[in-house]
Amino acid sequence: MQRPSRRTIVTLGAIGIMTAGLEAVLGVTRRTRAANHDLFQNEALSLPSPQEESDTSVEKAIANRRSRREYGTQPLTRQELSQLLWSAQGVTDRSTGYRAAPSAGALYPLELYVVVGTPGVENLEQGVYQYQPEEHELRQVKSGNVQSRLRQAALDQEDVEDAAIDIVVSATDERTTQKYGKRGKLRYVPMEAGHVGENIYLQAESLTLSTVTIGAFDNERVRQIVDAPANQRPLYVIPVGTRP
Template identity: 60%
Template sequence: MSLERPSRRVTLALVLAAAVSLVLNAVFGVVRIALPDGGTAGQATDTVALPAPNTDGDVSVEAALAARRSRREYGSDPLSRRDLGQVLWAAQGITRRVSGYRTAPSAGASYPLELFVVVGTSGVEGVDPGVYQYRPRRHELVRRRSGDVQSALRRAAVDQASVEVAAVDLVVCAVDARTTEKYGQRGRQRYVPMEAGHVGQNVYLQAESLGLGTVAVGAFADDRVRELVGAPADHRPLYVIPVGTRA
C-alpha cells in the first residue's frame, strides 16, 4: 500500500462516514453546522422542548389575512405549549433541515434575527415565568432569566398595557453583523428591518389562525429592552410582540 494514496477501502470508509454524518444532521440535527441557532446569549441553563409544529392547519392564508387585526386585549388563560411552539415556528422555524432555511425569508440566508420569549406568570402551561431564547434548529426554548419580567418590559415599552397583559411577549432582536458582512450598511438599514417585518406578519397570521391575539409593538426603549431579555450588546431589539389568548 502506498503511503501517499489511501487505499480504496479507506476512501470508501471516509465517504461512508461523511454520508452518515450528513444523514444524522438532516434527521436529528446532531452535527452542529455554522448557522445561527439562538445560541448567542450565553450558555444554556434550562431547556423547554416544544411540540412539533403543524404544517397543515385548517385556516386558509386568505381567511387569516382577511381577519387579521392588531389585538391589544387578552384573556387570562395561559397559552398551550403547542400554540407557543406553533407561533415561534411561524416566526423563525426551520423548514429545510440541511440548508437551515426558515419560515421567513432572509437576505442571503444570513438569518440575523434572534427571538426571545418573555413568559408571564401563568403565561404558558408548564413553563415557569422568565425569559427564554428560541432555538430554531432544535425547536426548543433555552431559559436565560427566571421570574417576572413583563411588568418591567411594559414600562420599557412606554407603559403599553398589552405588553404586560399578554401571556408572552416575543422580542425580536437583530444581530446586524450577520447581514452587513455580506451587504454592508444596506443590510442594516433595509434588509434586517425588512426581515423583522416578515416575522411580524408571520406571527400575526399564525396567531389569527390559532384564534390568538397579537400586536406588533415598535415603541420602546431599545437599551432597556435588550437589558431585560439579557441579550448581548450586539443584539438590536426591533419588535416586541405580545401574544395571548383572546379576551
C-alpha cells in the first residue's frame, strides 16, 4: 500500500482535531440541555393551600361574572394563583382523587399550563409551568416570558399579553377516548374544558380579578409554546390578571 503523503496526514489530523472539538462542544451543549431539562422537570414549586371560604356567594359570583379584558399592573399573589388552579383542577376529595370540575368517567384528560409573564406572579420566575393537581404544585417546564409569542398564536389578541398570566387548558384525548371512543373526543373533553373555564371565571370574580376564555388561536403553535407533547390539543387560553 502506498504511504500517505505528509500533506494528507496533516489534513487528516486537522479534520480529526476539528471533529473532536465539535464533539466536545456538542457534548457539553447536550449535557447542559439535559441538565437544564432535568432541573426543570424536577423542580416542584409548592402553592399555598386553597381557601374554601370567602365573602362572595356563588350566586353573587354568577351574577357578576363577565369577560373582563382590562388588566392592572399589579402581579397576582401566589395565593390567587393557587386558588385559580384549585378551582380549575384541584383535588377536592382525597379519598377518590375527584377534582373541582367534573370529568366523564373521572378520567381527567385535561392538563393546565400556566404562562407567567408580566406583571406575572409574586415571587415566581417568568416561564411556563404545569399544574400537578395531586400535589397541588407547579412543575417548571421552561423559563422566560413567552406571552408575546402566545398572543401572536392567539390571533394577536392583546389580553393574552396584557394579563399577568395565561392558563392554557390542554387535553390528552386518549384518556377519554379509550373508554368513550369518538364521543369522548367530540363531546366529553371539550365539555370538560367548559367546566374548567367557568370555574376559573367564578373564582376570578370572587377574587376581584379579570379574565376571559379565549378559543380563537392556532392549536399547534400554542401547543409548542407550552411544550405540551404532540398527543395533546390546547382547548382554551385563559388570561387572568388584577383589575385596573
